[in-house]
Amino acid sequence: MPKRLALAAAVTLLALPFSVAASAADGSAPTATKVAAEAKPYKVEGGKVDPGTYNGYRRYGESCMRCHGPDGAGSSYAPDLTDSLKHMDYDTFAETVINGRKNVNTANNNVMPSFGTTEDVANYLDDIYGYLKARSDGAIGRGRPQRIGD
């Protein structure tokens, strides 16, 4: 019977990533699994970025910057996301942004809001992740990036 147990455990493990991807896809972000499989979710050529990464920069500025600071670099209120993405995988990132998070361990009660129903964010999760990952990898610097072809 240990063989059957091992199989059951393997099936459970396999099912996990899919459930995470499915919850991320709720806000119709259909490419969740695609991005997770790619090594680099952005393209940088001569310091310029692809349209998705540029879009991510814009979306970040509209929805995240007021708490996480310019260029993803963090603030006294919310963590440095260029640092977070050095360790955090795409699925965890997506889960956090879609469902939000509340830090109950500090006196500050800092809250990461849920963006599951915010279409401007949920529909462009891949682009926001790509932009922050490019920042995190040091592939682009601070400030507004230029688009490839501009």
Ligand code: HEC
């Ligand atoms: C209202 C302020 C606020 C806004 C707006 C906000 N965040 Fe957050 N975010 C936080 C706080 C505070 C935390 C830390 C929560 C905790 O410690 O549990 C956090 C945590 C996170 C984390 C986890 C970081 C880690 O290292 O564990 C990610 C990822 C994240 N935010 C991404 C985003 C993205 C992407 C956006 C824009 C779509 C965004 N946040 C918008 C306040 C905000």
